[in-house]
Amino acid sequence: MDPTQCFINEAPALYLTYFLPMRCDACEEIFCKDHITYANHKCTSSYKKDIQVPVCPLCNTPIPIKRGEMPDIKVGEHIDRDCKSDPAQRKRKVRVKLMCFM
Template identity: 60%
Template sequence: MEFPDLGQHCSENSCKILDFLPLKCDACRNIYCKDHFQYRQHGCSAGVGKDVQVPVCPLCNRPVPSRRGDLPDVAVGDHIDRECQSDPAQAKRKAYVNRCSVKGCKQKEVIPVKCVHCNLNHCLKHRYPDDHRCTGHSSAGAVSRLQQRKPANPPPAVRTQTAASNVLALQGSLVSGQTPLVIINTEGLVVATGSEDEALARALQLSMYEAEDNGSSDRPPHRDRNQRRSERSCLVS
């Protein structure tokens, strides 16, 4: 050969080819050919820690940092969803802005899906109250049950008007010389005044109406106020 000192042989035992453009490994400092100069191709133990590859975003052409051992596709996908400044990525983020409120869920929807009880946005998977453990659902149910159990008290204006009418009736009985008989209900209101027969009749009539109101609170009334007043006046007379 005219140039016996030109080139070097590959250090790989299965190769030993004479390469005129040899490459030196920066980890083990051995000479290799173009087919065995990479770390994994010649089994370099010193170069395993240096074999770090950084994925590049296909939209903005910027390197995406990721942890060792993580898949590059996962890192690039998170970068496109959060940090990528390219036009397609920004348009996608503007469309999918309704993120699920469940902890740990990263799903986003095009349209908002809000719960009527807690007023929070959720994805289609967690849209039902039982799926996202809705706290507003239980509190709303407790409030509704409490309102149903609470007895309906008459307004203060009605109580005042009833008390005033009873006082006037009592004064009229005193003026006419009748022996007044006063009956007071459990709420402290005067329900019957006048003579004994008149007071007893009015008390019985009022107890009947109270029993009807308590037993049929959920049903529509069959008689209006005018009919009840006429019946009471007929019974008292």
């Protein structure tokens, strides 16, 4: 690939007067400013970099998930087991009523 041209070569003579080459951090190809985003050059390696971590809505703790796991389920499990917020702890607390019969 010529480092003076965008990897997406739409009209090389007319397309850009000034070209600042930028390398995609996922696929390592060279693009112009218009094609550098993963979506604009349809990057097939974007899954390596485009990772989002869900955050617990009660305690604002990031919840680690493995690839392919459902974020909603993992956050729900966190709230049921590990969440340190007051509403979650109150939900987990078992209340025992003592009745006294005379």
